[in-house]
Amino acid sequence: MPRDIRPLVKPIIPLFPLDDSLYRLDAEEIAFLRRQTGIQDEVALKTHIIEVQEEAYKVAPYACIRGFDFLRQNMSKLHIYDHILKRGSAGAILLDVGSCLGADARKAVEDGFPAHNIVTSDIKEAFSELGHKLFKSSSEPILFIPGDIFDPAFLSISRPASSVPGCAMPDIQTLRSLNDLHGRVGVIHASKLFHLFDEEKQLELARALGGLLSCESGSTICGTHAVALEKGIVRRTVLGIEISYFCHSKETWTSLWDGVVFENGHVNVETTTSTVDVGGIAFCLLHWSVTRL
Numbered sequence: 001m002p003r004d005i006r007p008l009v010k011p012i013i014p015l016f017p018l019d020d021s022l023y024r025l026d027a028e029e030i031a032f033l034r035r036q037t038g039i040q041d042e043v044a045l046k047t048h049i050i051e052v053q054e055e056a057y058k059v060a061p062y063a064c065i066r067g068f069d070f071l072r073q074n075m076s077k078l079h080i081y082d083h084i085l086k087r088g089s090a091g092a093i094l095l096d097v098g099s100c101l102g103a104d105a106r107k108a109v110e111d112g113f114p115a116h117n118i119v120t121s122d123i124k125e126a127f128s129e130l131g132h133k134l135f136k137s138s139s140e141p142i143l144f145i146p147g148d149i150f151d152p153a154f155l156s157i158s159r160p161a162s163s164v165p166g167c168a169m170p171d172i173q174t175l176r177s178l179n180d181l182h183g184r185v186g187v188i189h190a191s192k193l194f195h196l197f198d199e200e201k202q203l204e205l206a207r208a209l210g211g212l213l214s215c216e217s218g219s220t221i222c223g224t225h226a227v228a229l230e231k232g233i234v235r236r237t238v239l240g241i242e243i244s245y246f247c248h249s250k251e252t253w254t255s256l257w258d259g260v261v262f263e264n265g266h267v268n269v270e271t272t273t274s275t276v277d278v279g280g281i282a283f284c285l286l287h288w289s290v291t292r293l
């Protein structure tokens with residue numbers, strides 16, 4: 001079985017129907033979508049979004065597609081966003097892993113992160129075209145590389161870099177695998193990704209992303225996902241879909257990065273939390289960053 005989100009999500013038979021009453025965006029989100037699509041009329045914008053949502057839901061019946069979460073800009077709300085933009089001005093590569101339709105990457109470009117230094121990646125290849133359709137963008141210049149983050153041919157685990165890679169930087173626009181980026185990425189963003197996997201897989205993914213990070217001080221891995229007061233399985237029914245998440249606590253997440261993935265004292269881990277309402281269910285989210293000292 002491909003290692004996408006299926007292991008933790010019960011099979012959905014039949015598909016839960018889409019429900020446009022779940023379309024609830026705040027003013028900031030609507031303004032971003034207007035700027036990106038050029039569609040000013042709110043009704044026309046909603047019609048356009050729902051058309052793309054229907055196609056995306058056929059590709060992957062994810063709760064994040066059904067609940068319109070694929071439209072949200074997560075990275076720009078992180079405590080470390082200004083730092084991310086500064087790394088962009090300094091020439092860092094940004095990797096958005098599990099990028100879905102690419103809202104976060106497009107927001108970063110809007111805010112000044114050089115598009116040619118951004119790599120987006122997702123297991124669903126069709127999300128690249130659907131992202132262009134949604135945002136009415138051309139195929140250039142944000143790179144999208146399809147692949148499974150648990151496939152070693154695409155992303156293998158390596159020790160965190162302790163020096164700048166000796167060989168020349170590959171041309172980003174011709175990349176086919178994340179393995180060409182070991183030790184080279186200045187900013188890695190993983191939003192609502194880790195909690196799709198069990199504890200063992202989360203550690204595997206953390207180690208794999210740790211190996212991609214540049215050794216340069218200030219390089220950072222960051223993201224958002226569900227958190228629990230104590231680590232363990234959390235079971236919820238979200239918008240009619242039964243989901244089991246393995247959630248770390250704030251403390252276990254911090255010690256996973258500072259001491260397991262990276263040597264103790266080599267990174268600064270920062271966390272904040274927020275609560276969101278997803279289909280009437282309160283979810284506690286952890287917003288986190290792991291920054292090389």
Ligand SMILES: C[S@@+](CC[C@H](N)C(=O)[O-])C[C@H]1O[C@@H](n2cnc3c(N)ncnc32)[C@H](O)[C@@H]1O
Nearest residue numbers: 003004005064070098100122123148149191192
């Ligand atoms: C819940 S969505 C989050 C999307 C987006 N980052 C956000 O915050 O809205 C998780 C994304 O991870 C992708 N994904 C799931 N398993 C994956 C895997 N094994 N390799 C790469 N991407 C994966 C899904 O296709 C989906 O786009």
